[in-house]
Amino acid sequence: MGKREFVWKIVVLGDGSVGKTSLVEFYTHRSFKDFYLPTIGANHSLKEVDLDANTRVKAILWDVAGQAKFAQIRKMFYEKAVGAVFVFDVTNRKSFEGIDAWKQDLTDVLGEGFPSTLIANKIDLAERRKVTSEEGFEKAADLGMLYFETSAKQGDGVDDAFQNLLLLLLDRVKW
Ligand code: G3D
Ligand code: MG
Secondary structure, three states: OOOEEEEEEEEEEOOOOOOHHHHHHHHHHOOOOOOOOOOOOEEEEEEEEEEEOOEEEEEEEEEEOOOOOOHHHHHHHHOOOOEEEEEEEOOOHHHHHOHHHHHHHHHHHHOOOOOEEEEEEOOOOHHHOOOOHHHHHHHHHHHOOEEEEOOOOOOOOHHHHHHHHHHHHHHHHHO
């Protein structure tokens, strides 16, 4: 059997400053920068992963700008995505409460049923935490998402979060 290769577009959504760019940067380049210019428009980064001996995935991660205020621009950004990563910051309750609206925004364009992951980021800031693991987990269950907790700064949980989404996507194409 020959090797098969998939190219998947995955969008990374969430409020400004929750760590979207940092997560993508860590996952694709193993680096963390303390200072980022706010994303303008969208960044996209490529990650190539062998999910099994016969399966290579090229994941193109689109990291939306928090300031993408225009529905028409967001729609272009979402088009042809096969999966989504929703991110909130555990020290910012408002970013957690905003997740439903991000999900709805994407659903309006893609329809229901796309595989997605909820990421609770910045767990290194434990003393400033405003959202519990239970709340995060419950939200993910309600919205039909996987759930992972990460620190893009320390790298904790980042690979797991993305890898499990890719495996879920692979499951979909098998059937
Ligand atoms: P965004 O792309 O969602 O807007 P960024 O978010 O990736 O630009 O990150 C926003 C800020 O949060 C950055 O700091 C970044 O360094 C910080 N950050 C991202 N992830 C983590 C994390 O896991 N832990 C901690 N402690 N900080 C994180 P600045 O200072 O540039 O605003
Ligand atoms: Mg950004």
